[in-house]
Amino acid sequence: MQWLPQGIRYFPEYLNRVAQEQLVTDIRSVVAQAPLYTPVMPKTGTPMSVRMTNCGPLGWVTDKERGYRYQLDHPVTGAPWPAIPPVLLELWNAVSGCNLPPQACLINFYSDTAKMGLHQDKDEQALNAPVVSISLGNTCLFRVGGVKREDKTQSFRLASGDVVVLGGEGRLCFHGVDKIYPTTSTLLKQGGRVNLTLRRVTL
Numbered sequence: 001m002q003w004l005p006q007g008i009r010y011f012p013e014y015l016n017r018v019a020q021e022q023l024v025t026d027i028r029s030v031v032a033q034a035p036l037y038t039p040v041m042p043k044t045g046t047p048m049s050v051r052m053t054n055c056g057p058l059g060w061v062t063d064k065e066r067g068y069r070y071q072l073d074h075p076v077t078g079a080p081w082p083a084i085p086p087v088l089l090e091l092w093n094a095v096s097g098c099n100l101p102p103q104a105c106l107i108n109f110y111s112d113t114a115k116m117g118l119h120q121d122k123d124e125q126a127l128n129a130p131v132v133s134i135s136l137g138n139t140c141l142f143r144v145g146g147v148k149r150e151d152k153t154q155s156f157r158l159a160s161g162d163v164v165v166l167g168g169e170g171r172l173c174f175h176g177v178d179k180i181y182p183t184t185s186t187l188l189k190q191g192g193r194v195n196l197t198l199r200r201v202t203l
Contacts, residue, residue: 004154005144007170008167009164011162015091015134021159026051033150036052037049038051039052041062044064045064048152055085056081057072059073059106069106075155084201091132096129096167105196109192110192114177114193117178118153128171129199130167130171131166131199132163134198135160136187138181138182139157139158139181139191140181141156141157142156142157144174144175144176147169159184180193
C-alpha cells in the first residue's frame with residue numbers, strides 16, 4: 001500500500017492456513033502455561049477490552065499502580081513466561097531486518113467487540129528494532145497514523161495470516177484497532193482475533 005507511512009511494511013497472506021493452524025496450536029500451549037488475563041490502564045485501573053499474555057524472556061504488562069513496563073514473570077501466576085515458539089523466531093528473522101532476536105511476544109486476544117485505541121509502542125529501549133505484528137482469526141480494521149497523535153490516519157483490513165512490520169521511520173507511528181469483523185475467519189473455534197507482536201526490548 002503506497003500510502004502507508006515510511007518504514008511500515010504490510011505482508012498480506014504471509015502465513016497460509018496450515019501455518020496459521022500450527023501457530024494457533026503453539027499459542028494454545030503458551031496460554032496453557034501463561035493464562036490470558038485482563039490488563040488495566042495505569043492510574044485509572046480501567047480494564048482493557050482485550051485479554052493478554054506473553055511469551056519470551058520478557059513480557060509487557062500494565063497495571064494501575066506501576067503502569068506500562070516489561071517484566072520477567074506473569075503478573076497473576078508469578079511464573080516465568082514460556083519461550084517464544086520457533087516458528088515466530090523464524091518469522092522475525094525473515095521479515096524484521098534485525099540481527100538480534102525478539103525478547104517479548106505480546107499476545108492479545110480480541111473478542112468480537114474489543115478495540116484498541118491509537119497508541120505508540122514506546123516502552124522499549126531498542127526503538128531501532130522493529131515491531132512485527134501477526135494477525136490470526138477474524139479480520140480487523142487496523143488504523144495507522146504518523147508519529148504525532150494529531151497526524152492524519154488511514155485504516156485498512158488485516159486478515160488472518162497477515163503480517164505488519166513497524167520499523168525505521170514508522171517505528172513510533174500511532175496505530176490501533178477500530179473494530180473486529182465477526183465470522184470472517186474459521187481459524188479460531190470460538191471466534192475473535194489473536195494478535196501477536198514480536199519486540200526487541202533492550203539494546
